[in-house]
Amino acid sequence: xxxxxxxxxxxxxxxxxxxxxxxxxxxxxxxxxxxxxxxxxxxxxxxxxxxxxxxxxxxxxxxxxxxxxxxxxxxxxxxxxxxxxxxxxxxxxxxxxxxxxxxxxxxxxxxxxxxxxxxxxxxxxxxxxxxxxxxxxxxxxxxxxxxxxxxxxxxxxxxxxxxxxxxxxxxxxxxxxxxxxxxxxxxxxxxxxxxxxxxxxxxxxxxxxxxxxxxxxxxxxxxxxxxxxxxxxxxxxxxxxxxxxxxxxxxxxxxxxxxxxxxxxxxxxxxxxxxxxxxxxxxxxxxxxxxxxxxxxxxxxxxxxxxxxxxxxxxxxxxxxxxxxxxxxxxxxxxxxxxxxxxxxx
Amino acid sequence: xxxxxxxxxxxxxxxxxxxxxxxxxxxxxxxxxxxxxxxxxxxxxxxxxxxxxxxxxxxxxxxxxxxxxxxxxxxxxxxxxxxxxxxxxxxxxxxxxxxxxxxxxxxxxxxxxxxxxxxxxxxxxxxxxxxxxxxxxxxxxxxxxxxxxxxxxxxxxxxxxxxxxxxxxxxxxxxxxxxxxx
Numbered sequence: 395x396x397x398x399x400x401x402x403x404x405x406x407x408x409x410x411x412x413x414x415x416x417x418x419x420x421x422x423x424x425x426x427x428x429x430x431x432x433x434x435x436x437x438x439x440x441x442x443x444x445x446x447x448x449x450x451x452x453x454x455x456x457x458x459x460x461x462x463x464x465x466x467x468x469x470x471x472x473x474x475x476x477x478x479x480x481x482x483x484x485x486x487x488x489x490x491x492x493x494x495x496x497x498x499x500x501x502x503x504x505x506x507x508x509x510x511x512x513x514x515x516x517x518x519x520x521x522x523x524x525x526x527x528x529x530x531x532x533x534x535x536x537x538x539x540x541x542x543x544x545x546x547x548x549x550x551x552x553x554x555x556x557x558x559x560x561x562x563x564x565x566x567x568x569x570x571x572x573x574x575x576x577x578x579x580x581x582x583x584x585x586x587x588x589x590x591x592x593x594x595x596x597x598x599x600x601x602x603x604x605x606x607x608x609x610x611x612x613x614x615x616x617x618x619x620x621x622x623x624x625x626x627x628x629x630x631x632x633x634x635x636x637x638x639x640x641x642x643x644x645x646x647x648x649x650x651x652x653x654x655x656x657x658x659x660x661x662x663x664x665x666x667x668x669x670x671x672x673x674x675x676x677x678x679x680x681x682x683x684x685x686x687x688x689x690x691x692x693x694x695x696x697x698x699x700x701x702x703x704x705x706x707x708x709x710x711x712x713x714x715x716x717x718x719x720x721x722x723x724x725x726x727x728x729x730x731x732x733x734x735x736x737x738x739x740x
Numbered sequence: 741x742x743x744x745x746x747x748x749x750x751x752x753x754x755x756x757x758x759x760x761x762x763x764x765x766x767x768x769x770x771x772x773x774x775x776x777x778x779x780x781x782x783x784x785x786x787x788x789x790x791x792x793x794x795x796x797x798x799x800x801x802x803x804x805x806x807x808x809x810x811x812x813x814x815x816x817x818x819x820x821x822x823x824x825x826x827x828x829x830x831x832x833x834x835x836x837x838x839x840x841x842x843x844x845x846x847x848x849x850x851x852x853x854x855x856x857x858x859x860x861x862x863x864x865x866x867x868x869x870x871x872x873x874x875x876x877x878x879x880x881x882x883x884x885x886x887x888x889x890x891x892x893x894x895x896x897x898x899x900x901x902x903x904x905x906x907x908x909x910x911x912x913x914x915x916x917x918x919x920x921x922x
Contacts, residue, residue: 436774440784703774704767 410511414491422645423453425694429645432698460638468631472538479535480632480639486528487646493517494653495579497663497682499675509679510579517578518566521654522559525609528647529555532611532618535640536628547627550709551618554608557716558615562605564724565598568731569658582662590666592659597727599659601720606651608716611644613701617709652693653686660689799862799877802855802893803900803913807845810902813874816850823869828859845872853895857882878913 427442427449434441442449467476497509514520529551536548572594573581585591592599608615619627629640656662663682673681707715759765785792794800805813816833834851836844843849867876885891901909 436777438777438780438782440782440786443786699771699774703770 406507407511410507410509411492414496414511415488418488418491418646418649419642421649421690422642423457425645425649426456426641427453428694429698429701432695433702436699436702457638460635463634463637465634465636466631468540470540471631472540475534475538476631477636479531479538480636480643481531482534483528483531483643484639484646486524486531487643487650489524490521490650491653493520493578494650494657495582495662496686497679500679508579509683513577513579516576518570518576518581518658521578522563522566525647525651526555526559528609528643531640531643532628535632536618539628539631541631543624543626544628544630547618547620547624547630550624551611551628554611554615554617554712554716557713558605558608558720561601561716561720561724562609564721564728565595565601565605566658568598568724568728569595569602571728571731571735578657578662582657582664585661586664590659590661590664595659595727595731597723598731599655601724601727602655602659604715604720606655607697607700608712610647610651610697612648612697614704614707615712616706617712620706648694648697649690652690652697655693656686656689662686794879796879798879799864800881801857801878802860802866802875802898803878804853804895804898805874805876806900806903808903809842810904811841811843811845812849812899813845813872814850814853815846815848815872815874816853817848817871819869819871820866820875823865824860825863825865826859826861828856828861829866830854830856850895853898855893855898857891857893858888 430452431441431449433439442452445451445455467473492511493514495508495510495513499506499508532551533548536544536551539545569591570576572591573584575581581591607613611618617627618624619629621627624630629637632640663686665681665685668681807813816831818831818833821827821829821831830852831850831854832852833848836847836849862877862881864877870876882891882893900913903910
């Protein structure tokens with residue numbers, strides 16, 4: 395009896411993992427397309443419109459092209475690490491999605507299925523651990539390339555992550571002080587019943603947003619891959635699908651950090667002005683997932699919008715912003731939050 | 741130094757105040773500017789589906805003309821070849837035989853007439869030189885090709901469709917060209 399139950403659970407989770415991984419890959423694919431389209435539209439161009447209707451098959455064409463490119467491993471590179479780099483980048487990018495609550499429960503095949511792969515108590519800490527591991531993919535790949543541009547890109551990525559992870563973590567501490575727990579699911583439930591966290595932590599959100607741009611290596615913080623100074627940075631020596639993995643990992647990271655921002659600050663799968671308990675469970679789940687996706691799309695658009703507006707920081711400006719502005723600001727935010735909580739809980 | 745235009749502006753080098761050092765207001769302003777470009781009209785023309793309209797005096801591919809009865813105007817006099825600054829035109833003349841009066845307007849005609857479109861500079865001097873209104877430049881341009889030899893256009897490729905047998909194709913090839921009878 396116990397064994398049978400376990401099998402069903404494993405099967406359920408495996409299907410869920412498959413769906414989440416496939417969905418992340420699909421979304422990342424179409425994010426590349428959206429990026430090109432948004433860039434074009436913001437620059438008064440038309441963007442890719444040749445492959446398929448409205449150019450919708452463009453990501454497939456891009457992927458196919460990457461697959462058929464020659465696989466080049468530089469002679470003097472460390473071959474094992476050279477291959478490990480992109481794999482690690484991809485793996486860590488995918489791993490974060492494990493703790494994200496995609497929606498409320500659904501009732502299927504006589505079972506209550508939670509739309510979350512793993513509801514662990516330290517959800518947000520897990521996300522942080524995995525996200526900061528993502529930089530190892532970049533560092534290892536850049537070091538193994540045996541190319542000075544790559545190495546500089548990797549160094550920049552490492553120092554950038556260290557500088558911004560701190561501010562991000564501190565801004566999150568203030569949020570956790572408000573919510574009182576680390577589980578992502580509990581945070582969403584809390585926001586469903588009360589205010590969204592953005593109302594309680596506007597400054598914290600701003601810091602978190604800026605830092606997540608830096609963590610995703612997105613403009614204005616895309617120094618690790620600065621095309622015009624480092625000719626591609628850490629992926630200079632990469633070709634074919636290994637390059638594809640790096641580029642893909644970036645988009646998956648973008649997707650995941652959009653989901654996390656939506657979950658932490660914008661109520662996750664909570665639809666505003668709708669009482670989820672009033673409608674049937676199945677519809678509530680569908681509504682929840684689509685609302686979360688709408689928020690994610692909005693964030694992804696924001697990522698692209700910023701990319702095509704703000705030019706890249708200089709390296710010293712990046713460090714100055716990180717250490718001299720964001721960290722003190724995050725500390726200030728944390729202290730004020732603590733003081734307010736103390737005052738009201740007295 | 742005196743400015744050449746009245747567009748020169750003095751750069752403000754005062755240290756930034758607090759609001760400016762926060763960057764956020766200017767970033768938001770910049771984002772608003774990029775956002776407004778979403779609604780701008782795009783200047784791009786979807787080329788193969790839509791083409792830019794040409795003016796009636798556009799000098800494109802050559803057309804060898806026929807008269808109203810469908811006879812070729814060209815007499816292979818060679819004035820176009822002489823006028824051509826790029827030396828793109830070659831021709832061979834032939835004498836009209838009995839019974840060919842419905843094909844060629846005068847006793848002499850061009851048996852072979854070739855223009856090398858890679859040499860041609862589309863200046864239109866051939867059109868100006870022609871005393872018989874036998875050649876003119878149309879509103880189309882030479883399409884791309886894979887081989888050089890494909891760009892040497894033969895007489896058959898440049899000859900206008902027959903005005904009586906294929907009136908629609910003739911009218912289309914004629915386009916906006918003003919018909920002048922010699």
